[in-house]
Amino acid sequence: MTVFKGYMKITKRNIGFILMYVAIFLGVSIAMQASASKNEGSSYAAEKLDIAVVDEDGGMLAKGLENYLKQYHEVSYMENDEGIMQEAIYYENVDLIIRIPVDFEENCLEKGEELKVTKVPGTYNSIYAQQQINTFLNEVKTYMAAGYSMEDGLEKIAAQKPSEVNLIDLNGNSGQMPGYAYMFRYAPYMFLAALCYVLGLILTAFQEKDVKSRMLVSATPQRRQVGEAILSFLVLGVTLFIIDIGITFALNGREFLEAPNLIYYLANTFVLMLVCLALAFLLGMFITRASLVNTIVTPLSLGMSFLCGVFVPLSMLGKGVKKFAQFLPVYWYEVNNDLLSEYQSVEGSVRNTMLKGYGVQLLFAAAFIGIALAVSKYRKQVRN
């Protein structure tokens, strides 16, 4: 296993680069995952406001309004102190302060005066609460005009339930992208950069003319040498695959292990790893100097990642870009990955699309190996 050990030794010497790409992958995945969950949180806050009420009236109508608002928002009470109110608004402790004046019923219901509302400057979500206040007052007016007493009218309004919105969860994800899906989205960059870089360096060293001659005239049959080289490629690829899955498990725990389409995620990533190995093999055939490896691998891995929906989701890419990306293997990985993050259950047409994605990726891998072998054969013929 001399050749295998040789590959492993050179890999060991370049372990720093592998760790660097793993760290970049980890950093980007965690940052994007955190950023995504933060965005989701802020969108919910916009629907439920923090409202402070300064109740100078304390009457039945004022209490009715407060109870009505409590159905939709977080309502707290505040003293009638300009300083405290200004501070609360300045520090954005509340979104809105509603001042219910003395003689609220008379001033607002009969004379039609508007409630004093103070909001955080530059925000628009208070309009939503102001509309609700107007709705409440109009409903009270309507009930009283219909002959109901204030008490009965308020009871009727309180009995109204807020409208329910039913989410039809077709894909089983509740419209959410699972956390581990981010890890899989960014995985191609790590596989492309780490495998192409390290294997590119190794192959450049082994393809050096005189080293190659030394190996060809040695007593180790060429078939054995090729076999050991393939084995070392696979060991490196599978190790990186295990690292990727290990990190995803470490960061997502049971949620990841219990994912209903886990096996499809694993298969998609394994196929991607094979594609990256094949691409690394092809690059190794063309790169003649170690100094060129970085020059070629960096733009290749970054370029493919940007074009194929690794760093920017496919849904945000233009039609032209997507059309071009179809000629790159990572695109098909990301299509599969998006399907898996969208659908919990892989059946029917989703399953067919997934299988097509696997197939196209494997075809890319076969094409890369085929080209590399053809180049090698051509060179051998030229040499002879």
Added chain:
Amino acid sequence: MIKIENLVKRYGELLALDHLNLEIHEGEVFGLLGPNGSGKTTAINCILALLKYDKGSIKVFGQEMTPDSYEAKRQIGIVPQNVAVFNEMNVQENIDYFCGLYIRDNEQRKQLVQEAISFVGLEDYKKMRPKQLSGGLLRRLNIACGIAHKPRLIFMDEPTVAVDPQSRNKILEGIQKLNENGSTIIYTSHYMEEVEQICTRIAIIDHGRSVAIGTKEELKKMIKTGETVTIENVIFQPENLAEIKELPHVFNLKYEEATITIQYSGGKHNLIRVLNYLQQQEISFGRVFSELPTLNDVFLEITGKELRD
């Protein structure tokens, strides 16, 4: 040990080897000389089965050499012209790797690697990477990688290129020692004095053919020049030059910038004869040299070109 018969190799229209015939015997240090493009490297690559050839036959250890002749390959070592090692491995790891392509047994290999390190004098550099080594040390590492498995037949392609005199001497001593230990060595170099120093037999290749083969003494006998006398700071009249040309064994002379170079085809007392002539004619002169033919003279006369052409 190696028998090449009527070897023909073409690169398209170019005839690289033109019915080359060579026989190399066990125990020799065989020098392969030739100008650039003469076919030396092509011949070596054909012997090693790195290249296919169009016609002829090559037998190594009595067997036809093919890419699958692993038994023969087991007994062959090569030291390429360029240093062929891995920059990512240290000295010991490099030697171990290349030795491992021949020797599977770990214990045996360990011992052979240590012996190779001692042989080339790299004991103090075992853990160093190639980039940390000087040119001379790198060459020694290159040799160690080719000989660690103790081959019977070693091909050395200009192993002393760009090496300081100290390392060169060490390398040449090593080659002689390898030969004494039983290895047959095929040695190519552009340094004539090296070839003269260590090779027991020499072949001169030109235009893909072996144009001369033999020991250095045999080769020197093949050429016309037997002795060359050079006299500096001497003024001659044309009649003097004509008279010198008539001296016994003189076949050529060159007079330029007050220096005369006289070539003799052989004979004895040539120097005394020319000095007597100068005394008789009362011609004053500066320094005088007498040189026997070198391998370079042989090469020049046979191929008509400088070795570095």
